[in-house]
Amino acid sequence: MAFLLTCPNCGDRSVYEFRFGGELTQRPKPDSSSNDWTSYFYDRRNAAGTQKEWWYHKFGCRKWIVAARNTITNEVSETAWPDLG
Amino acid sequence: MLQLFRKERMWEKRPLKDRYDVVIIGAGVHGLSTAYYLGKLGVTNVAVLDKGYIGGGGSARTTAIIRANYLTSQGVLFFRESLKLYEGLAKELDFNIMFSQLGRLDLGHTDSSIFGLRQRAEINQLLGVDSRMVGPKEIKELVPAIDLREGKTLPIIGALHHPPGGVVRHDAVVWGYGRGAARQGAEIHPFTEVTAITQENGRVTGVETPDGRIEADTVLSATAGWSSTIAKMLDLELPIVTHPLQAFVTEPLKPFMRTSISSANLHVYVYQTDRGEVVVGGGVDPYPTYSQRSTLQTLESLAGHALEMFPFLGRAKVLRQWAGLCDMTPDYAPVMGRVDGLDGFLITAGWGTWGFKAAPVAGRSIAELIATGKTPDLIEPFGLDRFRKGKLVNERAAAPAAAIH
Numbered sequence: 192m193a194f195l196l197t198c199p200n201c202g203d204r205s206v207y208e209f210r211f212g213g214e215l216t217q218r219p220k221p222d223s224s225s226n227d228w229t230s231y232f233y234d235r236r237n238a239a240g241t242q243k244e245w246w247y248h249k250f251g252c253r254k255w256i257v258a259a260r261n262t263i264t265n266e267v268s269e270t271a272w273p274d275l276g
Numbered sequence: 277m278l279q280l281f282r283k284e285r286m287w288e289k290r291p292l293k294d295r296y297d298v299v300i301i302g303a304g305v306h307g308l309s310t311a312y313y314l315g316k317l318g319v320t321n322v323a324v325l326d327k328g329y330i331g332g333g334g335s336a337r338t339t340a341i342i343r344a345n346y347l348t349s350q351g352v353l354f355f356r357e358s359l360k361l362y363e364g365l366a367k368e369l370d371f372n373i374m375f376s377q378l379g380r381l382d383l384g385h386t387d388s389s390i391f392g393l394r395q396r397a398e399i400n401q402l403l404g405v406d407s408r409m410v411g412p413k414e415i416k417e418l419v420p421a422i423d424l425r426e427g428k429t430l431p432i433i434g435a436l437h438h439p440p441g442g443v444v445r446h447d448a449v450v451w452g453y454g455r456g457a458a459r460q461g462a463e464i465h466p467f468t469e470v471t472a473i474t475q476e477n478g479r480v481t482g483v484e485t486p487d488g489r490i491e492a493d494t495v496l497s498a499t500a501g502w503s504s505t506i507a508k509m510l511d512l513e514l515p516i517v518t519h520p521l522q523a524f525v526t527e528p529l530k531p532f533m534r535t536s537i538s539s540a541n542l543h544v545y546v547y548q549t550d551r552g553e554v555v556v557g558g559g560v561d562p563y564p565t566y567s568q569r570s571t572l573q574t575l576e577s578l579a580g581h582a583l584e585m586f587p588f589l590g591r592a593k594v595l596r597q598w599a600g601l602c603d604m605t606p607d608y609a610p611v612m613g614r615v616d617g618l619d620g621f622l623i624t625a626g627w628g629t630w631g632f633k634a635a636p637v638a639g640r641s642i643a644e645l646i647a648t649g650k651t652p653d654l655i656e657p658f659g660l661d662r663f664r665k666g667k668l669v670n671e672r673a674a675a676p677a678a679a680i681h
């Protein structure tokens with residue numbers, strides 16, 4: 192199902208202007224075990240429900256944003272600039 | 277009137293018991309095929325549970341292309357065996373599965389795609405799979421209606437021809453396996469959703485459903501696009517992301533081609549069914565979702581690409597379009613077998629956009645694993661632990677075409 196994403200810069204835009212960048216994950220500390228790194232690389236929650244995820248506004252302002260989307264209904268409840276803190 | 281068509285029931289509805297030797301979650305082609313081969317090995321106290329109707333998931337939405345012309349030796353050996361089982365399946369199940377061995381052409385339009393196809397031809401031949409390279413002349417002989425795109429962007433300069441590939445009647449495979457499994461004693465319970473998985477001391481002991489708790493020695497998840505929702509019940513994450521795949525079909529046309537065609541460069545595959553309809557599909561949608569609604573954007577892009585090879589199809593009407601869920605893995609290979617640290621639980625997943633053709637060999641192999649406790653050689657490369665061991669299969673490798681059905 193197609194839907195709109197609200198780019199904090201450009202406003203409501205078709206999802207086809209964006210590139211999906213994967214669910215938000217926590218990068219392990221450099222000295223973490225190889226199991227943790229493997230998980231980080233490959234394992235995904237792949238939630239059926241709301242998940243936070245990366246999107247890149249490829250055919251727009253070319254900025255990365257973070258959206259909260261319900262993966263069952265494709266409703267986007269929130270979009271924001273990434274917290275790079 | 278109904279009696280005319282249905283002389284006997286395919287399987288009896290039976291009351292849900294509170295204990296089975298094996299509970300299979302998901303009554304798609306994989307769950308039912310596994311139940312069937314379990315029966316052949318004498319394991320008959322089996323229940324197959326589905327939250328919806330039988331074969332209503334990916335198995336209802338598949339374009340049912342069967343082939344064995346893969347790229348990796350692990351993949352070729354596995355799919356070769358499945359193709360062989362499909363060739364004998366109508367007889368085995370005493371059910372017409374309408375396997376039409378149309379043959380299959382994987383088109384190459386660039387030097388690099390020809391390189392990938394050549395590599396597949398070599399590996400296929402080495403492993404006894406009938407595939408070879410053909411040039412534009414032979415392509416035109418096989419499919420006179422095709423536009424070879426001479427002088428255009430992405431001309432068709434060669435193809436991998438795989439004569440034993442074809443298409444099968446998907447519902448018939450599901451029903452045939454279901455009937456076969458039930459005749460051997462397995463029970464099939466549609467509209468019975470698994471809501472939780474019970475565990476004791478690192479061992480899975482059964483499942484919970486709205487109709488009550490069920491104990492089992494072995495629980496198998498055969499839920500394809502929903503696999504991560506089952507894994508979540510066990511606090512597991514899988515190397516799987518659920519993407520929709522869409523396809524559409526035109527009104528029936530006079531037969532104009534026998535061979536099924538795929539082009540990785542044009543992102544599309546096309547074949548004409550025995551009824552004359554033209555089936556068109558492509559790659560998965562670019563973002564994950566559990567929604568099975570189709571989109572206009574994908575219809576437009578699939579249709580546009582189909583017209584690049586068959587311009588005259590522009591006048592054909594679209595009959596219907598649909599979407600189904602695909603459990604995509606990072607290396608385009610399945611995930612089958614045990615889960616480390618969790619006894620009594622097995623998974624068959626990672627079927628992505630290629631899983632229908634695997635159902636016979638996958639079901640037989642998983643059944644053997646359940647019955648004997650030993651992982652058959654054919655599926656050993658596809659264990660979940662390959663990610664920890666750094667032994668990805670990389671079925672996509674040099675040829676993205678391999679990722680298409």
Ligand SMILES: Cc1cc2nc3c(=O)[nH]c(=O)nc-3n(C[C@H](O)[C@H](O)[C@H](O)COP(=O)(O)OP(=O)(O)OC[C@H]3O[C@@H](n4cnc5c(N)ncnc54)[C@H](O)[C@@H]3O)c2cc1C
Nearest residue numbers: 302304305306327333334335338339341470600631632633
């Ligand atoms: C459009 C499309 C085209 C395709 N084309 C091809 C092709 O040409 N060739 C090919 O080889 N493959 C193709 N595939 C892939 C193939 O169809 C699938 O890999 C295959 O059907 C998966 O079968 P399955 O039995 O594993 O899963 P499904 O058929 O998806 O069955 C899983 C079942 O699990 C059930 N389930 C989920 N959660 C629960 C729960 N909690 N409790 C109980 N039940 C549950 C679902 O209701 C569903 O019925 C295609 C897929 C799609 C979508």
